[in-house]
Amino acid sequence: MKKKIAFFLTVFILLLLLTGCMSLFPQEDEMLSMPVPTFVQVEYRTIKPQRGDIIKRVNVLGTVVADYHESIDMKFNVDGYINEIFVENEQYVEEGEIIATLKEPDNKEKIEQEYTESLNSYLNIQENYSQNRATEYDLRKAEIAYEHAKEKYDELLYYLESLQLKALKSGYIVSLKEMQESDLIGKTLTVCAIAEKIDKMVQATTTTDNVSKLPTGTEVTLVIKDTEYKGYVSNSSGNTLRFKLFEDMTFMQNGDIIEVYLVLETAYDVLMVPSTVITFTEDNKGDIRVLSDGAPVTYSITFGLRSDTHVEIFPDQGITEDTLIITGVR
Numbered sequence: 001m002k003k004k005i006a007f008f009l010t011v012f013i014l015l016l017l018l019t020g021c022m023s024l025f026p027q028e029d030e031m032l033s034m035p036v037p038t039f040v041q042v043e044y045r046t047i048k049p050q051r052g053d054i055i056k057r058v059n060v061l062g063t064v065v066a067d068y069h070e071s072i073d074m075k076f077n078v079d080g081y082i083n084e085i086f087v088e089n090e091q092y093v094e095e096g097e098i099i100a101t102l103k104e105p106d107n108k109e110k111i112e113q114e115y116t117e118s119l120n121s122y123l124n125i126q127e128n129y130s131q132n133r134a135t136e137y138d139l140r141k142a143e144i145a146y147e148h149a150k151e152k153y154d155e156l157l158y159y160l161e162s163l164q165l166k167a168l169k170s171g172y173i174v175s176l177k178e179m180q181e182s183d184l185i186g187k188t189l190t191v192c193a194i195a196e197k198i199d200k201m202v203q204a205t206t207t208t209d210n211v212s213k214l215p216t217g218t219e220v221t222l223v224i225k226d227t228e229y230k231g232y233v234s235n236s237s238g239n240t241l242r243f244k245l246f247e248d249m250t251f252m253q254n255g256d257i258i259e260v261y262l263v264l265e266t267a268y269d270v271l272m273v274p275s276t277v278i279t280f281t282e283d284n285k286g287d288i289r290v291l292s293d294g295a296p297v298t299y300s301i302t303f304g305l306r307s308d309t310h311v312e313i314f315p316d317q318g319i320t321e322d323t324l325i326i327t328g329v330r
Contacts, residue, residue, distance in 0.1 A: 042329060043329070043330040044291055044296070044324075044326045044327075044328070044329055044330065045326070045327045045328040045329065045330055046291055046324040046325055046326055046327060047273075047274075047277070047324075047325050047327055048321060048322065048323065048324065048325065049271050049272065049273050049313060049319060049320070049321055049323060049325065050271075050272060050273075050321070051269055051270065051271055051272070051321065052269070052270070052272055052310070053266065053267065053268045053269065053270075054266070054267045054270060054272055054305045054306075054307050054310050054311075054312050055263055055265075055266050055307060056263070056264045056265040056266070056305060056306070056307050057261060057262060057263055057264065057307070057308075058206065058210060058262050058264055059259060059260065059261055059262070060204045060205075060206050060241070060259075060260050060262060061204060061257055061258070061259055061260075062202040062203055062204030062222075062241075062243065062257070062258045062259075062260050063202065063203055063204070063255060063256070063257060063258070064200060064201070064202055064203075064252045064253060064254055064255060064256040064258060065200070065201060065202075065203045065254065066174070066198050066199060066200045066201070066254055067198075067199040067201075068172075068174050068175075068193065068195035068197075068198060068199075069195055069196055069197040069198075069199060070171075070195060070196040070197065071171075071174060071193040071194060071195035071196070072168060072169065072193060072194055073190040073192075073193050074099060074165060074167070074168065074190065074191050074192050074193060074194060075165075075187060075188070075189065075190055075191060076100075076102060076162060076165050076185060076187050076191065077162040077187055078102070078158070078159050078162045078187055079184070079185070079186050079187050080102035080103060080105075080159075080163070080184075080185060081102060081103045081182050081183065081184055081185070082100065082101075082102065082103070082179050082180065082181055082182060082183045082184075082185055083100075083101040083102050083103040083163070083181065084100065084101050084181065085099075085100045085176075085179060086098055086099060086100060086101075087099050087100070087173045087176065087192070088173065088176065089173055089174060089175075089176045089254075090172055090173060090174065090198060090250065091172070091173045092170075092171070092172055092173075093167045093170065093171065093172075093173060093194065094167065094170050095167055095168065095169050095170045096166050096167060097166065097167045098164050098165070098166055098167075099165045099166065099167055099173070099191065099192065100164075100165045100179075100191055101163050101164050101165070102162075102163045102185070103163075103182070104160065104163065105156070105159060108156060108160075111149075111152050111153055111156045112153065112156070114149045114152070114153075115149045115150060115152070115153035117149075118142075118145045118146040118148070118149035118150070119146055119149070119150075121142050121145065121146070122142040122143055122145070122146035124142075125138055125139050125142040125143075126139065126142075165191060167194055168194065169194055169196075170194075171194040171195050171196045171197075172194065172195050172196075172197075172198050173192050173193075173194060174192065174193050174194070174195045174198065175190070175192055175193045176191070176192040177189070177190065177191055177192060179191075198250070200244075200249040200250070200252055200254075201234055201235075201242045201243060201244050201249070202222060202231075202242065202243040202244075202252075202258045202260060203240065203241070203242050203243075204240070204241050204242075204243070204260060205239050205240050205241070206239060206241065206262075207239060208238065208239050210262065210264060211236055211237070211238065211239055211240070211241060213264045213265065214233050214236055214241060214262060214264070215233065215236055216233050216234065216235060216236050217232055217233060218232060218233040218236075218262075218263075219231070219232050219263075220232060220233060220243055220260055220261060220262055220263075221260070221261040222243060222245065222258055222259070222260050222261075223258070223259040223260075223261070224252065224256075224258055229245050229246075229247070230245070230246050231243045231244055231245045231246060231260075232244060232246065241260075241262075243260055265305055266305075267304060267305040267312050270304065270305075270312045270313075271312070271313045271315070271319070271320075271321065272310045272311060272312050272313060273288070273310065273311055273313060273319075273325060274309060274310055274311075275306065275307075275308075275309060275310060275311045276327075277289075277325050277326075277327055278301075278303070278311055281300075284302055284303060284304075285300065285301070285302050285303070286300075286301060286303065286311075287299065287300050287301075288301055288319070288325060289325070289326045290318075290319070290323050290324060290325055290326060291324040291325075291326055296326055299317065299318055299319065301313065301314070301317045301318075301319065302314055302317070
């Protein structure tokens with residue numbers, strides 16, 4: 001009897017379990033009433049490539065330098081103290097024009113007085129000796145004193161004749177030494193030079209690659225005190241460039257810092273895109289994401305000239321003027 005009761009209980013539990021499991025799976029009418037999941041369509045911000053000109057520029061800072069042609073150094077013939085400077089750098093002077101002067105020596109009057117006294121004494125002794133009123137010793141002593149005084153006096157005369165430094169030829173004052181009144185100047189030191197011609201230019205350094213793209217004669221723009229001037233490359237070598245203006249450059253001062261705009265490369269009427277839409281993978285390759293049939297697609301492209309803002313797109317790479325380039329998501 002107990003076995004029959006246990007059998008019926010087992011069957012009853014199994015029926016309950018089967019009924020519960022069936023309820024886990026929805027019926028057809030229940031499936032129709034269930035909510036359908038929704039998908040949000042992404043809206044992209046896009047731009048189209050444009051045709052235009054790409055100009056690759058670089059700005060460098062240069063320094064005004066000068067070449068002096070047929071120059072000669074100007075020096076005093078004696079050591080002394082500066083009295084006055086009459087010229088300034090790049091001033092034109094005529095031959096014989098006074099450039100600078102030295103001060104007279106402080107002992108000038110003393111030397112002149114000693115010379116006069118020794119001369120008079122020597123002449124008096126000569127007169128007395130001729131009249132037997134002075135000995136030969138007195139005469140020789142006076143003569144020696146006079147010779148010493150005359151030697152100093154002759155040196156003074158030479159010094160006084162050398163107080164003025166005069167231009168040895170006509171030309172431009174260059175490399176004028178910075179001096180003030182009472183500054184000591186030696187006869188071995190150059191006060192200035194006089195050049196027949198001053199050839200000014202702007203010198204700058206940049207990469208050898210940039211220099212190779214700027215041969216002699218290439219036009220450039222120089223900015224001097226917020227004013228633009230047209231110039232050209234006068235020398236291109238190694239990593240050094242020299243520039244000149246098409247106009248007179250005498251208003252520029254040696255050592256002035258000048259900004260120079262250089263055009264390295266140009267590409268006209270080409271298909272181009274902003275460089276911000278490209279993920280660069282190599283020097284001349286990158287990835288660009290476009291919108292194709294409403295979905296984003298990545299193209300790997302090879303590009304041409306690249307400026308600070310734009311990149312040239314070569315043809316036959318799937319990018320045209322009608323291509324939608326993704327710049328973001330709305």
